[in-house]
Amino acid sequence: MSHAAWNAVTPYLCATRRVIAFDIAGFGLTPALPSGTLPTIPNLVAGFEQSLREMSIAIPVDIAGNSLGGFMALEAAKRGLARSVVAISPAGLWRGYGAPHVPYVFGGLRWLARHFPQLLKATVRRPLLRELALAVPISVGSRHMPVSDALRAVDDLATASAFEATFDNTRAPFSGGSGIAVPVTVAYGDRDWILLKGWRRRDALPAHTRWVEKHGWGHVPMWVDPAGVAQLILEGAQ
Numbered sequence: 001m002s003h004a005a006w007n008a009v010t011p012y013l014c015a016t017r018r019v020i021a022f023d024i025a026g027f028g029l030t031p032a033l034p035s036g037t038l039p040t041i042p043n044l045v046a047g048f049e050q051s052l053r054e055m056s057i058a059i060p061v062d063i064a065g066n067s068l069g070g071f072m073a074l075e076a077a078k079r080g081l082a083r084s085v086v087a088i089s090p091a092g093l094w095r096g097y098g099a100p101h102v103p104y105v106f107g108g109l110r111w112l113a114r115h116f117p118q119l120l121k122a123t124v125r126r127p128l129l130r131e132l133a134l135a136v137p138i139s140v141g142s143r144h145m146p147v148s149d150a151l152r153a154v155d156d157l158a159t160a161s162a163f164e165a166t167f168d169n170t171r172a173p174f175s176g177g178s179g180i181a182v183p184v185t186v187a188y189g190d191r192d193w194i195l196l197k198g199w200r201r202r203d204a205l206p207a208h209t210r211w212v213e214k215h216g217w218g219h220v221p222m223w224v225d226p227a228g229v230a231q232l233i234l235e236g237a238q
Helices: 010-014 041-054 068-078 102-115 117-124 127-134 147-159 163-169 226-236
Strands: 061-066 082-088 184-189 210-214
Touching: 010 226, 041 068, 061 068, 061 226, 068 082, 068 184, 082 226, 102 117, 102 147, 102 163, 117 127, 117 147, 184 226, 210 226
Parallel strands: 061 082, 082 184, 184 210
Antiparallel strands: none
């Protein structure tokens, strides 16, 4: 997806914080990494750090991320880039390479978005069909997503230049995070059907990590409960 996934949340944050929503390299408006540079988590975070420095943003910063972005946020903390981390449904904290159904869910959506975009867009225009199509990859309650955001999500999925390469190169589990000293919050939804409970690990993070389970949240909860997502971020970034 792209920074547009945060559209519903940022108004709640901007009242008290400066907010910058980044696109991961190869997604949204950010070009893919240079040729020959694999989109591994360390390389993606190196690109993120370069962007921060080019913008003259003082490091460390408070970082919040969802899914792959949450994985990157944890890696950024390991590198000393983060003042605090809030990781929502983070990839990487899984046993092995994650639940076996995940590649089929995202691969199927990617194929539909690229080969039958108008069909998928017609589906997400209708609240009930949008709910059925996006309940697993995004969240139960996706019927509340604005149509414009749903259409943008289809376009983002279809045009991502590094989708397959990033998916293939970011499946190894997160490691080396036990020494992270900054505050870390990890939140999962009780309706997350991508990161199933039986596949989640806690031993890769420090003992002071705050673990949260949110009722009614799926894998991407920003449209379902934007105020609650913002509150979680602000609490974790204090």
